[in-house]
Amino acid sequence: MASSIHDLARHLNISIGTVSRALNGRADVNADTRQRVLEAARTLNYSPNQSGRSLRQGATHSIAFMLQPHPGDQQYGEPFFMPFLIGLQAKLAESGLDLIVVMGAPGDYQQERLRRVVETRRADAVVLAWTRREDERIDYLTQAGFPFATVGRSRSGARPYPSLDLDFEKAGADAVDRLVARGHRRIAAIRPSLDLNFSYLFLDGYSKGLLRHGIEVDPELIADGFINEAGGYAVTPRVMRSKNPPTAIIFNNDVMALGGCKALAEMGIRPGQDIAVTVIVDTPLCRYFSPALTAFRPALEPMGQRLAEMLLASIPAFAGPEGPRIIREVWPLELVARDSD
Amino acid sequence: MASSIHDLARHLNISIGTVSRALNGRADVNADTRQRVLEAARTLNYSPNQSGRSLRQGATHSIAFMLQPHPGDQQYGEPFFMPFLIGLQAKLAESGLDLIVVMGAPGDYQQERLRRVVETRRADAVVLAWTRREDERIDYLTQAGFPFATVGRSRSGARPYPSLDLDFEKAGADAVDRLVARGHRRIAAIRPSLDLNFSYLFLDGYSKGLLRHGIEVDPELIADGFINEAGGYAVTPRVMRSKNPPTAIIFNNDVMALGGCKALAEMGIRPGQDIAVTVIVDTPLCRYFSPALTAFRPALEPMGQRLAEMLLASIPAFAGPEGPRIIREVWPLELVARDSD
DNA sequence: CGTTTTTCCGTAAACGTTTACGAGAACACA
């Protein structure tokens, strides 16, 4: 079943060294022998043992994406990440790299899992998502000298590292601009309660947007909750019951918006009619909700591809002739105007 | 940085064999030396190189979950699988196994990816999801003698294999029962157009349910679409515009229901008032939609745990003293009555 | 034909583990 390089060598009556060289496309092997080797490999259904080559080369040819549920959440934010992963995987495959997604148990915030991946050398590099404002994972990886890239920024990290993020700050400000232009002055912001960095960026943009229009930031109109439907559901009534309730709400993500709209519905408040609703990160949910939610859309699949390029560019073994480079980029979020505001 | 077993041996002035035995908890090593080895391992920050032990043992200590987007879909059905994966991963970890999620490119239906995993021995077993009625992956794995388990059943497979499925047939029939009891006789069914096995099971149950009440199955009330929001959106108007339109719709999954409800909204038809809507597989979306959707709920996390047990029980190396066993189970879907019917 | 270069291939070591085997030391028992 499992045919090794020795089987090929024996079958062709040549040495294993030659077989290996032929397979790996090295120059010092006769064109004819190479042909025979490749053919034998096909007929004997040979494919190289990963453990063997990893051990010899000190490289696993795989990149790990760390997947972690948030505490209090069972959703992983996947509607967001799946298109991203498609792009990432496609680009990595071009360089012969496999993408593996490493699961963590809920609650331990990946540290333990990450250590495992790094120390047992299960992957050549990792991709981190859901970066936090202070992110111990980033500190650990830089300190360990392990290659990585992040989707999202962070304050952590002694050395620079490749990162790709969305411009949540601009989106937050743009959302305010649009609502103000439509006559709103009481605008609420609902965001995750965790230390997630994009949550801060969003709030910064929101605040700057308000100030730009001479509107004071009212703490009563800002609320934090779990980053899931239940979080939005729990927290939205709170801002609606403030002394001077908002006429518009900006939700930081789609699932919190879903929960929030549920709460609004139960209060008899209709998005798009009685209140304006804007969502920062667009997903199919926003589009197919009724009313369709105005949202800011990321280019997820291209982002995945780009992050792969950036990650590889930072690793000496994969970087081009000009040597490794650290690339950091922030991509725009594009407004998709729909019916909810 | 990367300390090996040789480093430990040199540091302690003993042989690598002894170190290895101490680390692996074998009996023939002095309690005192074991203590010293373990301590040195901690201070030198040793952890075994996976490639090394995999190569030697012929086992990778990891299980692969094959993740594949459907053609025409970018969603992966993750809201469904994530809690399942949490359970799966938790149980596998108890046996020292890592769960890795292997991505496939959209469209190639995993075959290529699966071959890669199997042939390069990247995992000791795989878990398949989204089983099809005729599933070449199952044929391939049985023929290759590679351990696997599925969530979902299939017609394929020369030999029996562990599988865990939900009782879509009963859920379909129960949904009909409930709707009939509430006075409906024109009941539509909307399901994925792919060869997915649960789609057939659902339709069987639906048909049997109707016949049980003496209601003829009307092909005009059955529609197939992409298993995503767009699919439900595209296909729902078709059944609504039939000569004798339905007064109730059963959707096979949450995302198609979301799209379908969008289409209904645009036609001025309100779920829960103008039409009854039932969803077979419950997710947070169903709960937080307005109106909350009546749905059938699976116990996803326990299912993940159970499948891990079943998979391990089927592998000689992990099975208990009574030897390997093939377990197949079908779990119930529990009705959660809400506001949409 | 002698010398140099090129082409091609075999040999063997190395990657980090695990483990079968055997041997020395300590101990028990008569």
Added chain:
DNA sequence: TGTGTTCTCGTAAACGTTTACGGAAAAACG
């Protein structure tokens, strides 16, 4: 003291690759 048993540990092979090195044969060159 002689014999057998039990504890411990070192030695070395093996897992499947890749690759540095060197050498034989062929080709090129004068």
